[in-house]
Amino acid sequence: MITKRIIPCLDVKDGRVVKGVNFxxxxxxxxxxxxxxxxxxxxxxELVFYDITASAEGRALFTDILKEVASKIFIPLTVGGGxxxxxxxxxxxxxxxxxxxxxxxxxxxxxLIEEAAKIYGDQCVVLSVDVKRVDGxxxxxxxxxxxxxxxxxxxxxxxxxxxxxxxxxxNSIDTDGVKQGFDLEMLEAVLNIVNVPxxxxxxxxxxxxxxxxxxxxxxxxAGLAASIFHFGEVAIPDLKRELHKENIIVRL
Amino acid sequence: MxxxxxxxxxxxxxxxxxFEYLGxxxxxxxxxxxxxxxxxxLLPGVGAFRDAAKSLAGYGLDKVVREQASLGKPMLGICxxxxxxxxxxxxxxxxxxxxxxxxxxxxxxxxxxETLKIPHIGWxxxxxxxxxxxxxxxxxxxxxxxxxxxxxxxxxDCDESVIATAxxxxxxxxxxxxxxxxxxQFHPEKSGEVGMKILRAFHEYRA
Numbered sequence: 233m234i235t236k237r238i239i240p241c242l243d244v245k246d247g248r249v250v251k252g253v254n255f256x257x258x259x260x261x262x263x264x265x266x267x268x269x270x271x272x273x274x275x276x277x278e279l280v281f282y283d284i285t286a287s288a289e290g291r292a293l294f295t296d297i298l299k300e301v302a303s304k305i306f307i308p309l310t311v312g313g314g315x316x317x318x319x320x321x322x323x324x325x326x327x328x329x330x331x332x333x334x335x336x337x338x339x340x341x342x343x344l345i346e347e348a349a350k351i352y353g354d355q356c357v358v359l360s361v362d363v364k365r366v367d368g369x370x371x372x373x374x375x376x377x378x379x380x381x382x383x384x385x386x387x388x389x390x391x392x393x394x395x396x397x398x399x400x401x402x403n404s405i406d407t408d409g410v411k412q413g414f415d416l417e418m419l420e421a422v423l424n425i426v427n428v429p430x431x432x433x434x435x436x437x438x439x440x441x442x443x444x445x446x447x448x449x450x451x452x453x454a455g456l457a458a459s460i461f462h463f464g465e466v467a468i469p470d471l472k473r474e475l476h477k478e479n480i481i482v483r484l
Numbered sequence: 485m486x487x488x489x490x491x492x493x494x495x496x497x498x499x500x501x502x503f504e505y506l507g508x509x510x511x512x513x514x515x516x517x518x519x520x521x522x523x524x525x526l527l528p529g530v531g532a533f534r535d536a537a538k539s540l541a542g543y544g545l546d547k548v549v550r551e552q553a554s555l556g557k558p559m560l561g562i563c564x565x566x567x568x569x570x571x572x573x574x575x576x577x578x579x580x581x582x583x584x585x586x587x588x589x590x591x592x593x594x595x596x597x598e599t600l601k602i603p604h605i606g607w608x609x610x611x612x613x614x615x616x617x618x619x620x621x622x623x624x625x626x627x628x629x630x631x632x633x634x635x636x637x638x639x640x641d642c643d644e645s646v647i648a649t650a651x652x653x654x655x656x657x658x659x660x661x662x663x664x665x666x667x668x669q670f671h672p673e674k675s676g677e678v679g680m681k682i683l684r685a686f687h688e689y690r691a
Contacts, residue, residue: 233651234606235630272676277607303501307676308632328497330634330674353531355603355634398603427601453606483607483630 237454247293283313302328349396359397364405411437429453487522494530529564566667587642596653619647624681631675
């Protein structure tokens with residue numbers, strides 16, 4: 233059977249990984265290449281590089297670094313951040329990305345998902361959604377979770393899949409950074425309405441949270457996290473051994 | 485020198501990089517003479533079967549690839565490139581493949597339980613048929629090691645040429661071979677160390 237995926241996410245600004253990391257043995261802890269390689273050698277099933285650069289210069293640096301990453305790391309790479317047009321898809325796919333994650337770009341231009349899926353295939357288009365409860369309703373937030381779009385999240389996701397999104401990243405703003413576990417209620421609501429892979433994001437504080445995620449929601453495909461991996465709170469090989477012990481199928 | 489056939493379908497960057505990483509020389513080409521002069525041929529491919537087959541034929545490379553295969557040159561098809569090695573595909577119609585391995589390419593939809601998601605995407609374990617000798621391209625790979633799949637169609641009607649399977653609601657053809665012609669449904673260039681071991685073994689293979 234297909235294994236559950238563990239995915240570290242790296243934020244990149246001007247070609248460098250932001251948020252310090254404290255792994256021993258890495259000479260340059262903010263090099264996307266070194267860090268990506270480290271994760272790849274230590275059991276990550278996939279890597280997400282999120283470009284948080286605002287400037288054109290920074291974007292060019294990101295593209296260069298992505299090429300270097302893709303020439304040294306041979307696991308699936310997903311790229312997000314600043315994806316607004318099909319030309320942006322083209323730019324990162326040519327540098328070796330396998331999947332492209334859209335978020336605000338799709339909110340501004342909902343046609344982007346369909347357009348990209350037609351050219352590159354559904355499997356290439358990842359819809360990433362920042363979701364927060366407002367008066368008991370799941371709402372889509374934009375601009376890195378700062379702005380309520382007023383859109384109903386489940387409807388947005390359903391439409392996204394219909395348009396050709398081949399994978400959904402559900403980032404719960406409610407649980408993000410709280411480290412008390414993934415947002416199981418929100419994830420379950422999403423799993424109930426789509427038949428494409430769903431990636432859980434936001435809220436992981438320890439190994440137990442991943443065990444709970446995959447036990448309680450057996451159809452969820454992957455768990456994504458950033459800081460707990462970067463700060464060494466959870467080492468992926470330990471996490472996978474524990475999941476394996478709990479009879480959750482992972483790649484060891 | 486391995487010729488990576490560039491017929492305008494898909495991104496060859498990772499594939500080329502992985503051979504570079506292994507120190508194995510490759511040439512990305514659609515030139516007939518360069519393909520003829522190569523030691524081995526790698527046939528990549530992503531996207532839809534019809535477009536890929538049309539594109540390969542459009543460059544006149546279907547003939548070259550078939551000819552080279554019949555001369556005994558080692559060949560490896562990857563993903564859609566693997567599917568093209570078979571007789572026919574039923575992806576959005578019915579299209580002829582290269583006919584180098586007998587079998588047909590059929591949709592996973594309808595063949596696997598409805599509860600399973602399509603495409604079959606992610607890391608899955610390789611299983612080697614117990615009644616066959618392990619294929620030379622898997623000489624460094626152990627039973628149960630995982631590789632990365634992304635596909636919605638699979639090679640069927642090809643039992644005798646199956647050299648590896650993956651479990652996804654059924655035994656999905658993960659790799660097939662006939663003499664000097666090999667095909668992997670998964671992406672070795674995205675399968676980490678295990679994938680590198682397969683590419684290395686292909687490089688070392690002598691027909």
